[in-house]
Amino acid sequence: MSKKNPEYDFKWCPGCGDFGVRRALEFAMINRLEETGLPIENNVVVAGIGCSGNLVHLLEGEQPYGIHGIHGRTLPVAMGVKMARPELNVVVVAGDGDFLSIGGEHIAPQAARNVNVTAVIMDNGVYGLTKGQSSPTTEMGTITSSTPFGKIEEDLDPLELYLTLGVSYIASGFSGQPRVLARLINEGMNHDGMSMIHVQSPCVTYNDTFQLIKGNAKEGIAPALWDIPEEHDPSSKQAAYELVQQGGLPVGVIYKDETRLSLEGNMGSIRSKARQRSVEQLMDAYAF
Amino acid sequence: MLMNDFVVRFAGEGGQGVVTSAEGLAQASTQVGYHALTYATFPSQILGGPTWTQARISTEHTLSSGDQVDVLVAFNEEAYETHAEEVREGGVIIYNADDFTMTDPRSFGLAVDTLARSTGNNRAANMVVIGALAQLVHMPQEYLEDFVEARFRRGRDNDDEIISSNIEAMRLGRQNAAESGFVLGDLAPPHPPDYQQLMLKGNEAIALGATHAGVEFYAGYPISPATTILLWMERNLVGENKFAYQVSSEIEAITAILGAGYAGKKSMTATAGPGISLMSEGLGLAWMAEIPLVVVDVQRGGPATGLPTKTEQSDLMGCLFPAHGDVRMPIIAPGSVEECFYGAVQAVNWAERYQGPVILMSEMSMAERVQNIPRPDLSKVPVEERLTYEGGNGYHRYSGNELSPMPLPGGPGAYVANGSEHDEMGDTTHLPSRHIQMTERRFSKLKLLEEDHYESDNTQAKIALMPWGGSKGPVREAYDALREEGIDIAWYYTMFLHPIPPKLRDELRAKELVIVPELNYQGQWANILRFHRVNSTPITQYTGLPFKVSDLVVQVKRIMAEHTEEARA
Numbered sequence: 001m002s003k004k005n006p007e008y009d010f011k012w013c014p015g016c017g018d019f020g021v022r023r024a025l026e027f028a029m030i031n032r033l034e035e036t037g038l039p040i041e042n043n044v045v046v047a048g049i050g051c052s053g054n055l056v057h058l059l060e061g062e063q064p065y066g067i068h069g070i071h072g073r074t075l076p077v078a079m080g081v082k083m084a085r086p087e088l089n090v091v092v093v094a095g096d097g098d099f100l101s102i103g104g105e106h107i108a109p110q111a112a113r114n115v116n117v118t119a120v121i122m123d124n125g126v127y128g129l130t131k132g133q134s135s136p137t138t139e140m141g142t143i144t145s146s147t148p149f150g151k152i153e154e155d156l157d158p159l160e161l162y163l164t165l166g167v168s169y170i171a172s173g174f175s176g177q178p179r180v181l182a183r184l185i186n187e188g189m190n191h192d193g194m195s196m197i198h199v200q201s202p203c204v205t206y207n208d209t210f211q212l213i214k215g216n217a218k219e220g221i222a223p224a225l226w227d228i229p230e231e232h233d234p235s236s237k238q239a240a241y242e243l244v245q246q247g248g249l250p251v252g253v254i255y256k257d258e259t260r261l262s263l264e265g266n267m268g269s270i271r272s273k274a275r276q277r278s279v280e281q282l283m284d285a286y287a288f
Numbered sequence: 289m290l291m292n293d294f295v296v297r298f299a300g301e302g303g304q305g306v307v308t309s310a311e312g313l314a315q316a317s318t319q320v321g322y323h324a325l326t327y328a329t330f331p332s333q334i335l336g337g338p339t340w341t342q343a344r345i346s347t348e349h350t351l352s353s354g355d356q357v358d359v360l361v362a363f364n365e366e367a368y369e370t371h372a373e374e375v376r377e378g379g380v381i382i383y384n385a386d387d388f389t390m391t392d393p394r395s396f397g398l399a400v401d402t403l404a405r406s407t408g409n410n411r412a413a414n415m416v417v418i419g420a421l422a423q424l425v426h427m428p429q430e431y432l433e434d435f436v437e438a439r440f441r442r443g444r445d446n447d448d449e450i451i452s453s454n455i456e457a458m459r460l461g462r463q464n465a466a467e468s469g470f471v472l473g474d475l476a477p478p479h480p481p482d483y484q485q486l487m488l489k490g491n492e493a494i495a496l497g498a499t500h501a502g503v504e505f506y507a508g509y510p511i512s513p514a515t516t517i518l519l520w521m522e523r524n525l526v527g528e529n530k531f532a533y534q535v536s537s538e539i540e541a542i543t544a545i546l547g548a549g550y551a552g553k554k555s556m557t558a559t560a561g562p563g564i565s566l567m568s569e570g571l572g573l574a575w576m577a578e579i580p581l582v583v584v585d586v587q588r589g590g591p592a593t594g595l596p597t598k599t600e601q602s603d604l605m606g607c608l609f610p611a612h613g614d615v616r617m618p619i620i621a622p623g624s625v626e627e628c629f630y631g632a633v634q635a636v637n638w639a640e641r642y643q644g645p646v647i648l649m650s651e652m653s654m655a656e657r658v659q660n661i662p663r664p665d666l667s668k669v670p671v672e673e674r675l676t677y678e679g680g681n682g683y684h685r686y687s688g689n690e691l692s693p694m695p696l697p698g699g700p701g702a703y704v705a706n707g708s709e710h711d712e713m714g715d716t717t718h719l720p721s722r723h724i725q726m727t728e729r730r731f732s733k734l735k736l737l738e739e740d741h742y743e744s745d746n747t748q749a750k751i752a753l754m755p756w757g758g759s760k761g762p763v764r765e766a767y768d769a770l771r772e773e774g775i776d777i778a779w780y781y782t783m784f785l786h787p788i789p790p791k792l793r794d795e796l797r798a799k800e801l802v803i804v805p806e807l808n809y810q811g812q813w814a815n816i817l818r819f820h821r822v823n824s825t826p827i828t829q830y831t832g833l834p835f836k837v838s839d840l841v842v843q844v845k846r847i848m849a850e851h852t853e854e855a856r857a
Contacts, residue, residue, distance in 0.1 A: 007722075008715040041681070041702040044551070056704055057715045063681070065697040066704035067550060068716070069543070070573050076540040080547025080555070081697070083531055084505050088551065088697055109536040267531055274526035279500045279666060282524055286486040287663060288319055288438065 010054050017175035017201030017210075021122050022055050024175075024199075025091070027182035029064060032089065032189055040064050042087075046078040048094030048103065051129045052122040052201070055093045064091075072102030075110045078117040079263070086264045089189055092119035097127045097135040100156060104136070111165040111194055113263040118188040118195040122175070123158065124203035132206035144206070158198050159244040163237065163255060168193035170240070170255040174213060174225055175201035180251060187253060193262045200225075200249050213249055228252030289473035292347045294425050295354035298417075299340035299371045300363025300384070302331055305400075309361065309414040310341035311658050316418060316435035317345040317427075318487050318660040321480025325761075327353035327834065328656040330597040332512065338366060347476050351624070351761035353657070355836035358472055359424060361417055363400075364388060380470045382420055396468035403460045409453035419461025425475035432458050484663040490628040490654030491558075493661070494584055495520040497632030498556050500664075501671050503582070505548035505555040506532035507541045509563065512596040513652040514586040517558040538563035542570030542583065549574070549581040550705050552674075552696045554636055558584035561594065561603050564610060564647075571645050572611030575730060577705040578686070578694070580639035580674060584632070584648045586655045587757075589832045598832030599653035601757050602808035607647045608786060608816070614727055618642070618737050619785040621649040623760030625659040630669070631783050637672040642733040643694055649785075651758040651807075653834050677701045684712035689729045691736065734787050742792040745779035746771065750800040751848055752778035754824075756785060756813045759835055763805050766840035777848070785813070788820065796822040801851050803827060805840055 012018050029043050036042075043064035047056035049071040056066040065088075069077050074092040082090045094103065099121050110117075126144065127133040133146035136156040143150055162170045169191040171184040181199060188195030202209040215223030228250050233239050240255035261269075296313060298306045307328055314324035323346045331337025344354040356376045362368035365388040368381065375381060375394065383390055385397030398420055404413040415436070422432055436454045441447055488496075495517050498506075506525050508518035521532035535541050538559050545555035559567065564585050574581050587603045589595025607619055618638055622631035628650060635648040677683055677693035683701035685692065695701030704714035709726060711717045745767075753770075755763035760781055767779050778799065782792055796802050796817065802824040804814040811826025818824055827843045829835060 005711070005713055005715050007711050007717055007719065009718065010716055041700065042698050044697050046547070047704075054716070063702040065695075065702045066706075066714070067547070067577070068704050068706045068708060068714075069546070069577070070569050070707050073539065073543040073570070076535065076543040077547040077550075079535075079540075080505070080507065080544035080549075081551045082547075083533065083544070084548035084551040084553040084555070085697065105537070106540065109540070271527055271531075274523070276527050277524065279496065282496060282499065283486055283663060286488040286492065288315070288485065288487050288660075 008057055010057065012051060012054070012058070013205050015204040016051070017124060017203070018052055018055060018122055020175035020178045021052075021120060021181065021199055021201050022058055023178040024181035024185060025055070025093070025120060026059060026061060027178060028185035028189065031182060031186050038089070043089045043091060044081050045091050045093060046074045046081065048072065048074045048092070048098035050095040050098050050127065051203075052093060052095035053098065072098055073106070074099065074103065075106040075117070075119070079110060079113070079115045082115055082117055082264065083267070086116070090117040091189070092117055094119070094121055095128075096121065096123040096125065096137045096158070100136040100158060107161070108165045111162070111167045114168050114193040114260050116192055116194070116262040116264050118185060118197065120185060120197045120199060121158070122199050122201035124201055124207055125209065126203050126207040128203045128206055138207070157244065159254060160241070162196050162198070163240055163244065167196050168257040168260055169195035169253075171195075171197045171253045172250050173197060173199045174249060174251055175199055176210070176214065177251065184253065191256065191258070192265070193257070193260055224248040226250055228254065290476045291425060291473045292476050293354065294345040294472070294475055295342065295357050296359045296361060296421055297340060297342045297357045297371055297374065298361045298363070299338070299367035301336045302333070302339045303335060304363040305414045305417075306339050306363060307341050309417045310343040312414050313345065313418050313421060314343045314658050315439065315487060316432055318485065319435045319438055320431040321478030322346060323348060323350050323660055324658070325350045325353055326658045327653060329833070330656075332596045338370065340367070340371065345475070347478055351764050352834065352837060355838055359421060361421070365390070368392075380424060380472060382417070396465070396470060398461065398464050403464070404457050406460070407453040407456040409450065409457065412454050412457035415454045415457035416461035419458030420465035422458070423462040423465035424470060424472045426471075427475055429459070429462065481662070485660050486663050487658060487660045488625065489516070489656060489658055490625045490650055491516045491586065492520060493625050493628035494558070494632040494648065494650060495524070497629040498582070498636055499525060500666055500669060501554065501633040501636035503554045503556045503636055504530040505545060505553040506557065507535045507544040508532075508557050509535060509538050509541050509559065511538070511560045511563050513588055513655045514558040514560050514563070514584065516655070517584060517586070538566035539570065542567035545581045546570055546574050546579050549579045550697070554580070554640060556582040556584065556636070558586060560586050560588045560596070561590040561606070562592070564603060564606055568610045571617065572613060572615055573707040574645035575611065575615045575617070576707050578643045578730070579645070579705060580643050582635045582639050582646050582648060584650060586650045586652060588652050595832045597652065599651050599758065599834060600807050600830065600832060601651060601759065602812065602830070603649065604785070604808070604812040604816070607649055616731070616734070616786060618644070618646045618734065618787065619649055620646065620783050621757040621785050622654070622783050623755070623757055623781065625654060625657060626661040627783055628654060629661070629664055633669055633671070637670070638737050640672050640674040642736045643674065643691060644730070644733065649757060654758045685714055686710060686726065686729070687712040689725060689732055691733050738787050739784050739789050740791065742780065742782035742784070742789050744795065746776070747778050747795065749776045749778040751851065752780050752796065752799045752802045753805075753844060754780040754796070754802050755805050759805055759807060762835040762837050763840060765837040766844060769837065769841050770844060775845070775848070777844070785816070793820050793822070796820070799823065801825060803844055803847055805835060805843070807835070
């Protein structure tokens with residue numbers, strides 16, 4: 001809401017990857033409006049804590065609903081919104097620290113439920129807002145402000161984690177390609193189940209990986225980014241594992257399982273089994 | 289001798305029928321018009337472990353499970369050894385002769401399992417016990433038969449067989465008790481109430497109340513002694529537009545109901561102390577972002593894992609101030625099974641009325657207590673709805689210093705519900721003027737929850753007695769006993785602990801001394817009253833068990849005498 005609200009004083013650093021992700025989400029919401037006719041306020045954006053979470057305040061144009069909550073809890077908040085109001089489109093925006101570290105405990109249950117929310121994770125491999133501490137995706141051995149002698153944990157591969165936990169739609173993208181990213185986000189929104197769009201969104205201040213991702217021919221750096229070939233079969237988990245194990249930054253849809261019911265679908269089948277009784281009838285069970 | 293009151297304690301090992309016997313006796317008695325109240329305590333394990341339940345049968349409405357045990361039913365020797373000294377003078381001990389023998393002159397043996405088997409119904413052991421107990425107080429056999437008929441007539445092919453074996457089991461118990469020669473007296477005939485009744489537990493009353501109040505989303509995580517609310521909701525709150533669900537932790541429970549509350553549903557969870565600790569940050573978010581939700585804390589003993597299956601009132605400070613920063617949660621603490629129903633309705637009403645979190649504090653002793661209550665007349669229990677925003681876009685959700693309409697996602701008025709300090713649109717800000725405005729706004733809304741009604745009695749006395757929550761029952765009985773002795777003392781009680789009804793606060797301030805019996809070490813409510821500039825002093829107990837009326841009478845007299853001494857000095 002930055003353009004409309006001079007009081008709001010948060011700014012991303014110039015060149016921050018999150019600008020591109022914001023653009024992508026704006027595109028995706030507009031695409032959805034055009035596809036479905038549902039207004040922007042049909043979207044609820046649940047934001048984590050950190051630089052990336054501020055995206056919910058920085059969206060331009062027509063405003064969606066938003067929740068900017070507490071650190072690490074975007075997924076269960078989003079689940080609550082979606083379970084209460086399945087007709088809403090629920091989007092999570094969070095960073096690698098929020099989502100994979102403090103919030104890591106919520107990924108497995110949400111994947112098992114196949115809750116129909118779309119999570120856009122901005123991975124910059126560092127805690128930016130607290131000034132450069134190591135995160136789960138920081139490379140092992142890296143010296144950061146909180147690892148003065150080098151990080152002593154293996155870095156996490158989020159794509160492999162999502163596959164292992166059973167997320168039913170997994171895409172990978174780069175903040176420098178907002179149009180491509182918007183397409184991946186839209187596909188996630190349209191997918192009836194849990195969707196993860198994991199985005200490399202570099203932190204220009206504490207972990208600038210732009211050059212590594214895009215490559216630099218002059219300096220002989222090959223790009224880490226590569227497009228997932230069209231022949232990749234995203235319905236095959238085996239193919240998805242093989243793909244993510246190739247390393248680098250694949251762009252595209254890695255895995256998509258359309259055979260599972262979403263949480264909302266399973267709620268429907270439970271509902272049809274439950275007996276419907278009024279409060280008076282419920283009290284009758286205790287009457288004597 | 290005509291008895292108006294009959295207290296039986298059943299003790300043994302989990303699985304021996306300790307609970308079913310007590311609840312059976314309570315149900316048989318209420319069926320014919322007595323009042324009944326049970327108290328249960330369980331071991332924190334699935335099989336075995338020492339357990340006991342107490343049932344109090346009375347011709348009048350009862351407030352506590354009683355501390356004069358008339359009969360002890362000891363299912364094993366350990367139970368006898370643990371509980372024998374609680375049996376009053378002239379009381380009787382029935383021991384399970386299938387398990388052990390003994391020579392206590394107050395006792396007689398009852399081969400409960402052997403007698404049950406002889407009827408062809410191995411599951412009728414508790415009926416043998418109930419029959420024997422009925423004989424001790426000369427409760428007519430037809431009362432028992434009516435109960436068996438009502439309980440087991442379910443339209444099954446073998447109904448007759450089951451009913452006759454249960455009646456036979458009762459007859460055998462009765463016969464054995466008669467042969468023992470023990471008699472306690474004659475239980476006075478009941479005065480059946482002229483209104484409809486329910487027989488239920490505190491947790492069931494909370495679930496019913498919340499459902500009446502319109503809760504449509506429930507998320508919970510299993511924890512003693514709150515689990516039964518989750519199970520009830522999963523069976524009864526699932527349907528069109530409503531759902532109840534077990535999530536993966538208390539952190540998920542609070543954040544999920546927060547999401548649902550934001551999305552427009554009346555939402556609730558129930559937990560116990562450890563869950564309250566985990567919900568702390570989520571409660572702060574609900575307070576900050578102004579999202580209605582209800583958290584039920586069925587207190588057990590603490591801290592940490594503490595005493596999961598015992599009762600205590602030690603979460604009050606934790607519930608009032610669960611989160612960091614300037615927060616003070618609205619608290620409703622019912623004091624009986626009946627109040628559990630009305631308290632739950634009001635907790636949901638409050639959450640919607642002031643748009644924020646409300647904590648309903650119950651206790652293990654009420655959660656698992658079975659009690660007969662007047663059936664609520666739902667047409668007289670108002671249900672409140674949230675003030676919702678109905679204008680166009682560009683709305684400033686957090687404008688002003690008071691409550692403002694809440695937009696519904698999907699419709700106009702999009703805003704960010706923000707846990708960071710925010711401006712009127714919900715965007716993050718660090719301006720001092722905004723933090724002042726929003727802090728005052730959040731606290732000002734509490735005024736909407738100030739109620740007028742509270743209990744009071746003999747209000748001209750200078751010293752008052754004021755319990756809270758589940759201690760209400762035994763403290764009221766102690767109060768009645770003190771008044772009967774001619775002691776000049778006032779009575780005050782409310783389930784609205786925060787905000788406290790202002791008139792009540794003013795009355796309490798005018799007292800020389802307010803004595804607060806409560807089940808914790810620190811005297812938590814007495815301390816809160818001191819915040820309110822009330823001269824309060826606690827009577828504390830931290831045994832994991834409820835108060836005994838006789839102990840309270842002694843302690844109140846002691847404190848009153850000390851106060852008089854001090855006044856003289």
